[in-house]
Amino acid sequence: MKKDTNIISAGRKTEFTHGVVNPSVTRASTVVFNTVAEMNHALKNRYNNTMLYGRRGTTTAFAFQEAMTELEGSAGCALYPSGTAAITSAILSFVEAGDHILVVDSVYEPTRDFCDKILAKMGVETTYYDPMIGADIGKLIKANTQLIFLESPGSITMEVQDVPAIAKVAHQHNCLVMLDNTWSAGLHFQPFEHGVDVSVQAATKYIVGHSDVMLGTATATEKYWPQLRDNSYLLGQCTSPDDLYLALRGLRTLSVRLRQHQQNALTIAKWLMQRPEVETVLHPALSSCAGHEFFQRDFSGSNGLFSFVLNKGTEKAVTALLDGMQHFKMGYSWGGFESLILANHNVQSLRSVTQWPYQHALIRLHIGLEDVDDLIADLAQGFERLNHYC
């Protein structure tokens, strides 16, 4: 089955949908049984789409979990109330005191903070590594290295990692490979075909796609799924059926939305490359982005999220650029239908083992589904305001 067909049909079983197109929103804490036999049956089949207790999920969750499992090609999908909860719970599911983990230097800031502020307290040591390290990751693996965490592309600086090269070395040392796969939304990068063992996503972004739900997912291979599932349950992770309903609804249009995000973003990225105010454009589909060759080899498409670096401008000038935007709003997220803009004046503060080579501000854009001409006009006026101060 082709991906576009799969995304429409995945998880749409009659037992979840009762003969209509979408599953009903089944809210429950208590699931009731009339006989001991019925209750024992539910207990025995609790991992097999049978309701037992609300925290374990209802049919709305089962439909979404099946869809995500199929989309990423995994053995199962655990659900969390945010992408960050997915990352932290998935890591916690596989480490113990005395372990060492390797985390990419371009990682999402809260993932780094979790490692530095919580894992460290528990006796789990973190070493950060260059996103471009590839097979040289082997030089950083120690006897107690349990897990290697990747995020590809990095969500601010956009480096694309050589996932198969890292996974190959990791597996030679019995290390688990965990990937933050949010950027690809599970559609444009197939984690398990590239050696990943556990794939986490902030479904908050493109899966939900409408900027109105917080949600996380973690999928795993056959080998790691039972441990991920059981530990997530022990950590008390559960999600609202209303949110899952919206996520499943968002998922159905993921492919068509991403196509438009991709087309708009590439048009704007190429326009930015011609602008005199721009030092470089960091878009995985362009050769100016670190790891572009891995993007070309491993990904089937891109989306609306990328960054560019200015070649001039004080903080005041950049603020003038941002403040007057008509269509681009400032927001700490991405993946919805709307365009967003953010400036970062100190990328170096987000990393600890690699040197950020640029001097001026980085601007991260999320290109939405608006008409691309309106977005370009908005950015052009922004550059005029920037130039006014330079």
Ligand SMILES: Cc1ncc(COP(=O)(O)O)c(C=O)c1O
């Ligand atoms: C790459 C990446 N991973 C994880 C997250 C965390 O997701 P959430 O905000 O749902 O906790 C984000 C959020 O911005 C992100 O960009």
